[in-house]
Amino acid sequence: MQRRVVIVVFPGFQLLDMAGPADVFGTATLLRPGDGYAVEVVAPGGGPVAAGNGVTVVAGALGDVSGPIDTLLVAGGLSVPRHVEDRALIADIVRLAAGARRVASVCNGAFLLAEAGLLDHRRVTTHWLAAGELGSRYADVEVDPDPLYIEDGDIWTSAGVLSGVDLALALVTRDHGHELATSVARGLVVYLHRPGGQSQFSTPMRVRTPRSEPLRELQAYIDANPAADLSVPALAALAGMSERHFSRVFTEQTGLSPGRYVERSRADTARRLLEVTALPLAAVAREAGLGTQETLYRVFRRHWRISPGDHRRRFRSKVPADRAPTDPISSER
Incomplete structure (x- = not known):
């Protein structure tokens, strides 16, 4: 029997949140006819529904959906904050979730599940x-911002936009095994399991801006001078504070200790250098203030769960001539 997948959309939804998983399920069905998925797209009121990019899809009426559901999947989109206040939509999600074997969300569709009370005491992502x-x-709700998707019992949540493809492939793997999921991934020319998490795509400096002007200036100094002496004694002297007082105030106002902030700033500098230059890893490590290639590797794995070499291969842009390497990068890990 085909597994029934109901995808919930709404005006302003993210088209890829729907289309990505739908294509994964559709490809699986082509490869396993009669034993794949039957996908339905539904929306409040049904009929033509415009996605956030202006593309219109024709959906069934959410209120008319009845009967057992294998997978209820809720899309996200920039309009989600508005739809969180739609009590009829939330009530329908609650109703359909009660008859579904599992419930999933893509991107900030997690807000709609949370508003429906389905994520309480669950570990989730968005x-x-x-x-x-x-x-x-x-x-x-326990929110982990890094994974591309999380399974917590019968609740599955995924990160932003194309992470819905990762989620759908994981569901296919769970339903039909690794071999079919691999064939689907090959057919769609995507990773079956992408390395790393969301943090490799985000700006890692997710810290509070200090209230104090001198600390804001010091924060800017750290970011602009990664190879400088950024030890606590040196930073405290620049701030005109005792080391103990500086560490306490900096941590209180940014949410990170000075040492952790410096490491994040240097890691972000290294990330940018890997993306926009062809400098050897040893040179990247020096310019980012990390010292050695071994330290660069450890810091990269700690922050982004991926090696510096893998990150460069995936994200490097066109390299300016004046940033070309003077020695081979054959030692990349």
Whole structure:
């Protein structure tokens, strides 16, 4: 029997949140006819529904959906904040979730599940830009901003936009095994399991801006001078404070200790150098203030769960001639 997948959309939804998973399920069905998925797209009121990019899809009426559902999947989009207040939409999600074997969301569609009370006491993820707000708004929800998707019992949540493809491939793997999921991934020319998490795509400096003007200036100095002496004694002297007082105030106002902030800033500098230059890893490490290639590797794995060499291969842009390497990069890990 085909597994019934109901994808919930709404005016202003993110088209890829729907189309990505739908294509994964559709490709799986082509490869396993009669034993794949039957996908339905539904929306409040049904009929033509415009996505956030202006493309219109024709959806069934959400209120008319009845009967058992294998997978209920809720899309996200920039219009989600408005639809969180739609009590009829939330009530329909609650109703359909009660008859579904599992419930999933893509991107900030997690807000709609949270508003429906389906994420209470669950570990979930969402787009890294919205993770802080999700955790603040729904205190009973444990939000992890890094994974591309998370399974917590019968609730699956995924990160931003194309992470819906990662989620759908994981569901196919769970339903039909690794071999079919691999064939689907090959057919769609995507990774079956992408390395790393969301943090490799985000700006890692997710810290509070200090209230104090001198600390804001010091923060800018750290970011602009990664190879300088950024030890606590040196930074405290620049701030005109004792080391103990400086560490306490900096941590209180930014949410990170000085040492952790410096490491994040240097890691972000290294990330940018890998993306826009062809400098050897040893040179990247020196310019970013990390010292050695081994330290660069450890810091990269700690912050982004991926090696510097892998990150460069995936994200490097066209390299300016004056940033070309003077020795081979054959030692990349």
